[in-house]
Structures are given as structure tokens and as C-alpha cells.
Amino acid sequence: MRLQYPDTIRVVRVPCTGKVDIIHILRSFEKGADGVYVVGCMEGDCRFNNGNIRAKKRVAQAKKILDTIGIGGERVQMFNLSSAEGPKFAQYAVEMTDKIKELGANPIKKAFKKKAA
Amino acid sequence: MIVAQKKPMEEIIEEVKGYNKILIAGCNECVTVCEAGGKKEVQVLASALRMYFMNQGKEIKIDEVTLERQCDHEYLEEIRNIIDQYDAVLSLACGVGVQFMAEKYFTTPILPGVNTCFLGATEERGFWTERCQACGQCILARTGGICPVSRCAKRLLNGPCGGSTKGKCEIDSNVDCAWQLIIDRLKALGRLEQDYEKLTPIKDWSTDRAGGPRKVVREDVRI
Numbered sequence: 001m002r003l004q005y006p007d008t009i010r011v012v013r014v015p016c017t018g019k020v021d022i023i024h025i026l027r028s029f030e031k032g033a034d035g036v037y038v039v040g041c042m043e044g045d046c047r048f049n050n051g052n053i054r055a056k057k058r059v060a061q062a063k064k065i066l067d068t069i070g071i072g073g074e075r076v077q078m079f080n081l082s083s084a085e086g087p088k089f090a091q092y093a094v095e096m097t098d099k100i101k102e103l104g105a106n107p108i109k110k111a112f113k114k115k116a117a
Numbered sequence: 118m119i120v121a122q123k124k125p126m127e128e129i130i131e132e133v134k135g136y137n138k139i140l141i142a143g144c145n146e147c148v149t150v151c152e153a154g155g156k157k158e159v160q161v162l163a164s165a166l167r168m169y170f171m172n173q174g175k176e177i178k179i180d181e182v183t184l185e186r187q188c189d190h191e192y193l194e195e196i197r198n199i200i201d202q203y204d205a206v207l208s209l210a211c212g213v214g215v216q217f218m219a220e221k222y223f224t225t226p227i228l229p230g231v232n233t234c235f236l237g238a239t240e241e242r243g244f245w246t247e248r249c250q251a252c253g254q255c256i257l258a259r260t261g262g263i264c265p266v267s268r269c270a271k272r273l274l275n276g277p278c279g280g281s282t283k284g285k286c287e288i289d290s291n292v293d294c295a296w297q298l299i300i301d302r303l304k305a306l307g308r309l310e311q312d313y314e315k316l317t318p319i320k321d322w323s324t325d326r327a328g329g330p331r332k333v334v335r336e337d338v339r340i
Binding site: 021022068114 | 126127157160161164165166167168169171172173174
């Protein structure tokens with residue numbers, strides 16, 4: 001569709017969002033990501049039945065953990081759409097990028113800088 | 118199996134914040150099945166703690182290992198070569214594992230990462246219930262496979278108390294009346310005459326924890 005969306009996003013493709021585990025989300029932040037979002041199929045439409053439901057619960061759990069450790073649960077989010085909805089994909093990409101820009105950089109990046117210095 | 122629950126992150130942070138080099142040790146058995154202390158939980162906890170301390174500006178080394186069990190000497194020996202590198206070990210095994218490791222490596226603080234809850238089974242994923250209290254004198258043959266010691270609130274051994282409503286215990290409407298379950302089961306097995314009508318003699322509780330810390334000795338297998 002040749003739609004534009006921010007180039008600050010790194011896409012990791014998985015066969016189903018059910019494959020995404022909490023550790024994948026946490027490691028991304030550990031390595032300096034400012035935000036992580038999981039994009040899955042509409043609820044009820046998962047071809048593997050409930051992969052996107054598992055992802056939803058894991059994202060919720062990751063939010064809790066990130067809140068507790070001071071990174072902020074708002075930096076992780078899940079979106080649901082159909083794979084036919086190209087414009088929505090671009091829209092969510094923009095939405096998430098704007099939200100993360102507002103929240104600012106990952107707080108542990110300061111720690112990296114200090115270590116390097 | 119032994120069912121345990123992860124300790125709240127805040128509590129764990131409080132326990133470990135005084136140390137600079139920590140090893141998080143998981144266990145591949147019961148705590149893996151109840152998703153509290155297996156390899157996955159070790160990874161998540163290690164990552165979360167690293168980020169927390171990085172955020173606080175504190176330099177801390179957090180390593181991960183998952184042993185097959187922490188209640189056998191052979192498996193605990195596997196970390197003998199590396200344990201001196203650490204100021205403390207955060208063990209995600211059940212209370213048995215934490216203690217056994219502490220006995221073996223008594224110059225290293227061993228901290229618990231889970232709360233050990235009970236002996237139970239996985240009714241469905243994410244839902245574990247208690248089934249056994251390890252009383253040491255199993256009477257399941259006479260109660261149709263349902264334990265009144267662990268499942269009856271009053272631990273009655275000779276039938277229901279009369280406090281149950283619609284098959285649920287008077288302490289909580291979500292708890293089944295164990296004796297209702299037993300009678301239903303014995304009826305289905307056709308054993309009400311043999312098992313229910315016979316009186317159970319007074320229980321010997323000395324084999325329960327009430328008799329003090331217990332042990333089992335098998336002279337035939339000791340070398």
C-alpha cells in the first residue's frame with residue numbers, strides 16, 4: 001500500500017503474537033528500547049485460537065513488571081487489527097511513536113551513557 | 118507437587134539490594150510446573166532486576182542458572198565451582214531447595230524468591246489446589262480417593278459435620294464439602310457398605326508434622 005509510518009520502528013515478525021513471551025518484551029527494554037508494542041489479530045479471529053489472548057495477558061503482566069521496576073508500563077502496549085487493515089497498522093505505528101516520544105527515552109539509557117563515560 | 122508462588126517484586130528487591138553479585142537459581146521441577154521458579158521465571162526476574170538496579174544507578178551482576186532440582190546433593194554440587202563468585206544466591210526453588218542449598222553452601226547467603234504454599238495439583242493451567250497434607254498415614258483407600266485430612270476444614274474422619282450447604286463447606290461457598298465428595302464417590306464405586314459404614318479408629322497424628330520434624334529411613338537402600 002506504500003503507506004508512510006515512522007522509521008524509528010524495528011519490526012519483529014512472529015507467526016502469532018502467542019509466540020511473544022514476557023522475556024522478549026523485557027529484554028528489549030534491557031537493551032535500550034524506548035517502547036515495545038505487540039500487534040496481533042482481532043480477538044476471536046486468531047487462527048491458533050487464543051494466541052492473541054495469551055499475548056494480551058503477557059503484555060499486561062509485562063506492564064506490571066515495568067511499573068514496579070521504574071521503567072513505566074505505558075511503554076508497552078498491544079494493538080489488535082486484521083492483517084488486511086494496512087492503514088490501521090500505519091496509524092497505530094504513528095500513535096505509538098508519538099506516545100513514546102512524549103514519554104521520553106528509556107531511563108536506563110542514562111545508565112548506559114554513564115557506564116560508557 | 119509442591120505449589121509455590123512468586124514473591125512480590127518489591128519484596129525481592131528489598132532482599133537483594135545489599136548485594137553486588139547475585140546468582141538467580143531456578144528449579145526444573147515443581148516450581149517450573151506451577152510457573153513460579155523455572156527457567157522462564159529466572160530469566161524474567163533477572164532481566165527485571167537488572168533494569169531496576171540500572172535505573173537506580175547501581176552496578177550489579179546478576180547471573181542465571183536453572184538446576185534440575187535443589188533437593189538432591191548431585192544437582193546442588195553443579196554450582197560448587199561458581200558459587201564463590203557471588204555475594205548471594207536468590208533461589209526460586211521451594212523452601213526445601215532454599216534450605217538444602219543453604220546447608221551446603223553455608224558461607225553464602227541463600228535468599229528465597231518464592232513462597233512455598235502447599236502440596237497440590239494443576240486443575241487447569243493457572244489454577245492449583247491443595248490435595249495432600251502429608252499426614253503420613255494415608256487413608257485414601259477407605260475414602261474413595263478423596264482426602265478428608267487436607268480437604269475437610271475440620272479434618273473429620275467419619276463423615277460430614279452437617280454444616281455443609283448444597284455440597285459446599287460452611288467456611289466458604291467455593292470450597293467443596295470433602296465428605297459430600299467422598300460419599301458421592303463411594304456410592305458410585307458401590308462401596309458405601311464396606312468403607313463408609315466402618316468406623317475409622319482414632320488417628321495417630323505422630324506421623325504428621327504435629328509430631329515434630331519427620332524423617333524417612335530406608336535401611337535397605339542405604340549403603
